[in-house]
Amino acid sequence: MTTQLRSTAYPLNRRDVAARLVQSDPGLLVIAGLGSTAWDITAAGDRDLNFPLWGAMGGAITMGLGLALAQPDRRVLVITGDGETLMGMGSFATVALQAPGNLSICTFDNEHYGETGMQVTHTSSATDLAGVAAACGIAVTGTVHTEAELETALPVILAAPGPVYHVIKVKAEKLDFVLPPKDGVHLKDRFRKALLG
Amino acid sequence: MQLDWWKDIYTALKAADVRQVGYVPDAGHSALIEACLADDDMRTVVLTTEEEGISLLAGAWLGGQRGALLMQSSGVGNCINMMSLAATCQFPVPIFVTMRGLWREFNPWQKVMGQATNAHLTMAGFSTLTATMPEHVGALAGETLDTAYDGGQMSALLLHQCLVPVKTFGK
Numbered sequence: 001m002t003t004q005l006r007s008t009a010y011p012l013n014r015r016d017v018a019a020r021l022v023q024s025d026p027g028l029l030v031i032a033g034l035g036s037t038a039w040d041i042t043a044a045g046d047r048d049l050n051f052p053l054w055g056a057m058g059g060a061i062t063m064g065l066g067l068a069l070a071q072p073d074r075r076v077l078v079i080t081g082d083g084e085t086l087m088g089m090g091s092f093a094t095v096a097l098q099a100p101g102n103l104s105i106c107t108f109d110n111e112h113y114g115e116t117g118m119q120v121t122h123t124s125s126a127t128d129l130a131g132v133a134a135a136c137g138i139a140v141t142g143t144v145h146t147e148a149e150l151e152t153a154l155p156v157i158l159a160a161p162g163p164v165y166h167v168i169k170v171k172a173e174k175l176d177f178v179l180p181p182k183d184g185v186h187l188k189d190r191f192r193k194a195l196l197g
Numbered sequence: 198m199q200l201d202w203w204k205d206i207y208t209a210l211k212a213a214d215v216r217q218v219g220y221v222p223d224a225g226h227s228a229l230i231e232a233c234l235a236d237d238d239m240r241t242v243v244l245t246t247e248e249e250g251i252s253l254l255a256g257a258w259l260g261g262q263r264g265a266l267l268m269q270s271s272g273v274g275n276c277i278n279m280m281s282l283a284a285t286c287q288f289p290v291p292i293f294v295t296m297r298g299l300w301r302e303f304n305p306w307q308k309v310m311g312q313a314t315n316a317h318l319t320m321a322g323f324s325t326l327t328a329t330m331p332e333h334v335g336a337l338a339g340e341t342l343d344t345a346y347d348g349g350q351m352s353a354l355l356l357h358q359c360l361v362p363v364k365t366f367g368k
């Protein structure tokens with residue numbers, strides 16, 4: 001129970017962090033993992049260059065990798081949950097070997113599977129995802145707990161040579177659903193049209 | 198046995214302008230993997246599990262690049278839920294599958310997945326072709342890539358175990 005209490009007291013609000021990331025640059029290419037992070041980026045304003053996943057749990061980071069390799073001159077940001085990250089942890093090794101300089105990955109870590117009823121995840125007391133990423137070979141990693149740490153991390157996330165990975169510890173809370181379009185073909189087509197013309 | 202059919206897959210990948218090749222190695226794909234690694238116009242991405250390849254190709258397509266995946270039949274089983282991403286959003290995903298468990302298989306642990314690979318792919322929404330003759334591989338590879346990139350579909354070419362030497366683990 002104490003682990004549940006720990007993350008309910010974290011100061012950072014996931015919707016605020018998402019807005020500051022996604023609104024930083026109209027040209028940013030954003031992929032969000034299923035569930036809460038998809039609602040978070042949508043709450044910051046739905047945009048054609050957002051690709052919010054509604055499934056494919058464990059796939060957000062490698063989707064970002066494929067996009068980053070295809071578009072080396074554009075910044076790609078993956079925002080996903082701790083549960084989603086845990087399901088695809090091998091992706092850190094795959095990303096590290098390719099080392100795309102334009103890829104940033106953020107895990108909004110509320111230490112819970114929020115979408116499915118707030119069951120605790122491995123990060124609540126055992127697993128350090130930034131440590132996992134670093135051990136896999138991601139050169140720039142960090143864990144953000146506070147507003148001051150966030151302010152230091154934002155320019156790194158948005159512009160430092162990648163691959164960059166940050167865990168952002170966010171308050172465990174149930175927020176309103178802000179749903180993006182759920183037609184996958186539409187999400188794909190609008191993204192490609194906005195990016196490729 | 199003619200063992201250079203892999204060159205016909207490589208030629209088909211080049212003709213289709215494939216730029217990202219994701220794989221978990223299989224002995225049957227080793228020469229093709231080497232050729233892709235040596236090609237400066239191809240990004241060859243070794244995966245920790247085959248399902249990463251499905252989302253990799255989805256991301257590549259979002260960014261305007263074509264990809265293809267190379268895996269062994271057991272790897273198809275690792276991909277099933279991730280394939281729903283490609284099916285739901287109609288991402289083109291061509292996969293070249295070296296088959297195990299079909300023919301003179303030494304390792305019984307390969308049989309369950311190998312014998313069910315075609316059915317799993319079909320249920321996941323793939324159209325499949327099977328190559329049993331080396332001289333057919335090139336045309337079938339081209340067809341697999343066309344189905345993906347002209348038709349916006351998921352397509353797989355199963356490379357029958359009769360195309361590769363029998364693996365006997367030194368016995």
Ligand SMILES: Cc1ncc(C[n+]2csc(CCOP(=O)(O)OP(=O)(O)O)c2C)c(N)n1
Pocket residue numbers: 033034035036037055057080081082083084085108110112113114115116121278
């Ligand atoms: C393969 C698979 N397993 C389980 C689920 C159920 N599921 C949906 S969202 C989710 C939790 C996501 O947790 P996390 O990434 O931590 O996001 P949060 O909502 O906590 O931000 C789970 C387990 C699923 N969609 N797919």
